[in-house]
Amino acid sequence: MNQPFDIVFLGHMCYDEIQPFGGMPTTAPGSAVLCGAMAAARIGCRVAVVTRMHPRDGGMLDPLRALGVHCILIPAPATTRMRVVYPSADVDEREVTQTANAGFMQPDDLPPLACRYVHLAGITDREFTLDLMRKLRDRGYRLSADMQSFVRQVEPETGRIRFADVPQKAEIAAALELVKLDALEARILTGADNLETAARQVAAWGCPEVVITRADGVLAHVRGETFFERFTNRSNVGRTGRGDTTFAGYLARRLDHPPAEALKFAAALVSIKMESPGPFAGSLRDVLDRLAAAPAAGLTPPT
Numbered sequence: 001m002n003q004p005f006d007i008v009f010l011g012h013m014c015y016d017e018i019q020p021f022g023g024m025p026t027t028a029p030g031s032a033v034l035c036g037a038m039a040a041a042r043i044g045c046r047v048a049v050v051t052r053m054h055p056r057d058g059g060m061l062d063p064l065r066a067l068g069v070h071c072i073l074i075p076a077p078a079t080t081r082m083r084v085v086y087p088s089a090d091v092d093e094r095e096v097t098q099t100a101n102a103g104f105m106q107p108d109d110l111p112p113l114a115c116r117y118v119h120l121a122g123i124t125d126r127e128f129t130l131d132l133m134r135k136l137r138d139r140g141y142r143l144s145a146d147m148q149s150f151v152r153q154v155e156p157e158t159g160r161i162r163f164a165d166v167p168q169k170a171e172i173a174a175a176l177e178l179v180k181l182d183a184l185e186a187r188i189l190t191g192a193d194n195l196e197t198a199a200r201q202v203a204a205w206g207c208p209e210v211v212i213t214r215a216d217g218v219l220a221h222v223r224g225e226t227f228f229e230r231f232t233n234r235s236n237v238g239r240t241g242r243g244d245t246t247f248a249g250y251l252a253r254r255l256d257h258p259p260a261e262a263l264k265f266a267a268a269l270v271s272i273k274m275e276s277p278g279p280f281a282g283s284l285r286d287v288l289d290r291l292a293a294a295p296a297a298g299l300t301p302p303t
Contacts, residue, residue, distance in 0.1 A: 005115040007040055009049045011128075013051045015027060019086065031121070036121050041068060049070070052075075054075070058073055082098055091236045096152070097160050098124055117141075130172060173206050195214065209254075220250070238273050241273070
């Protein structure tokens with residue numbers, strides 16, 4: 001297909017079983033691919049998705065197709081499934097288990113697509129390898145990635161997700177144009193609790209643009225400058241997918257806006273998303289209205 005895309009989201013679709021603290025469990029389609037691609041498409045980006053899943057679950061892609069997203073399904077023996085348990089009222093405390101996996105993405109899974117970025121939107125370390133990243137770069141693709149795709153490591157016997165350091169983290173960062181982390185991942189990889197300190201360390205590994213989310217907001221460190229924006233959500237019922245949506249909003253806006261403006265936009269978008277369960281269901285107008293009511297960008301984050 002020769003149509004140029006703004007962003008190609010690469011990774012697994014999955015079923016998420018969510019057990020909220022004090023609430024009833026729910027099961028619904030999820031994944032970084034779904035949350036990110038839907039957000040980018042709803043604000044006007046030209047989006048493609050390349051995913052591995054069982055063909056019988058192909059209906060999971062229908063909401064994306066309805067938004068004009070070009071979807072490529074790579075058949076796999078199983079569709080990835082995740083169970084997420086929130087054991088307390090702290091929305092950043094969660095226990096995650098992978099109960100089924102669609103297998104590693106392969107270089108040939110991505111057909112020739114003209115695009116501005118390929119975003120590696122993984123759920124765990126069972127999707128991408130450094131070799132895959134190198135081969136995609138050799139084909140001329142500009143890459144971004146969520147470091148949860150490497151820090152979230154699946155225990156082979158239990159499927160429990162453990163968050164651990166990544167020996168190849170510097171090589172991974174150096175292969176990327178942009179990278180996203182959350183505060184926990186940043187601390188695991190760099191040893192720093194301070195967001196800006198962590199971002200500077202990741203940048204020193206070779207990635208020029210670093211985005212880090214945490215419960216109260218999001219930081220961007222771009223070529224020596226640091227910006228921070230607070231979230232303005234009034235509830236956390238849509239907490240799942242916060243980081244995926246934040247980065248999709250940032251990357252989409254960053255295509256034609258400077259970092260500070262893109263960060264404000266992303267914070268406004270994900271604040272809307274967190275007030276309702278599921279992927280972002282708003283519009284560009286909704287984000288611009290929320291943006292108009294947001295405070296001015298900060299140059300440094302609170303400690």
